[in-house]
Amino acid sequence: MTSDSRTGVVVLAAGSGQRLGFGIPKAQVLLGEEPILRHALAGVVAASVADRIVVALPHGEKPGPGTLHEVVEVFLAEHRDAEWELSVVEGGATRADSVARALSALDGVERVLVHDAARPLVPVQVFQRVADALVAGARAVIPAIPVVDTIKQVHTSHGADADISPELVTGNIARESLRAVQTPQGFSYAALKAAHDDAQYLDDKQAEAITDDAMLLESRGVPVHVVAGSTYSLKITTPVDLILAEGLLEGPLAGRWMGEA
Template sequence: MQARKNIAVIVAGGSGQRMGADKPKQFLHLSGLPIIQHTVQAFLDALEDIEIILVLPKAHLAMAAAIIPKLSKPGSITIIEGGATRFHSVKNGLAQIDDPAVVFIHDGVRPLVSSQLIHSCREHALKYGNAIPAIPMKDSVRQLFPEEGINKAVNREHYKIIQTPQTFLSEIIVPAFETTYNESFTDEATVIEQTGHAVHLVDGEEGNIKITRPLDLIIAESLLNNS
């Protein structure tokens, strides 16, 4: 039987607009290093044999290429051009996968993902076919009914906040992305769900934050300095 690889498709398509920055958010510095460098290194540290497919807009490829030599295993990293949407960028990354693999699909701006979470997702994906990290909602939640002009409280225990790395066996995720793009595809779990696969949730981590706004960068800096 052919050995199963470990492959991380890291998607970094942000522009930095919401950060109010003059560069894409994945290249902003966190503790002196670009965010994307922290993210990629987290996977290199977690799994000795990991292969990284780094997916970025064409305009950012050169910036990423300059970072690769600074990582611990630059030969394990491939940089490719993304697409018009996250779906198309992930699809481009998945197109590079030919062999049986555990595939991690991760946001480039979640630099604090732990080795423990990566291993947990891998183990559950091997058992269930997929593993989607999720954390509880802490705030009260209300559902809006715009046509009626009202809103109603909902039970937050019935909802989860989804994170990455969303992790899959390649024989599930690669064929799923052969479908036509739909605006309802908010993440990779929604893509496999439309093929009939049940989504398996695993415990995520509060510290596995996605950096999209200036406050997130301050929080990430604090978490990193106190880890």
């Protein structure tokens, strides 16, 4: 980082983890020998982009042994001499609510990165590319990777063909211009805060159509820049994703935060 202005990082760890199937918040599930949240925090710190870190924890979780609050407390205790600050907020009912609450706790920073704890293995280079783009003047920047699968557009069939399958192909989408978006996503703090303040006035249908923070900025006419993401930045949602992440830790990421693909 080449600027003296402050950068905040929001780490979203309020997800229930229902599809992962462990009966505990997703960020609390062990990846290797440590909770997913700890891996995510380690990645943020290793990237050296944050002056302040705010973690959004599950709504209603009380501090105590075996909780995500304890994960944060232990992490802080192991970094007593750190130059960055770390605090927690209670997450909201939706991802957008959690981001908005965390932004309120970050007042005073110039830039902010919003990161999903469910992507615990993001290489440090990805954090740095996003942060550097913000320093260079971008108001919104996202990491992404090319789409490698063939993409087809379909519609739900209600005719005779529905007896064969419920969907029919209606067209093909050229994948050369498509990107799979990851986190951390980076923004001007002022631009993202204003977007979230206005988002509270969206109706349910409009709110449901916005699936990440970059879309909020796009809806306001802010150019969203794209930097290279990483195949290591997988999102842990299902048990298969967790198995893949375990494999990365045992293989190419055994020397964690050093490699990239």
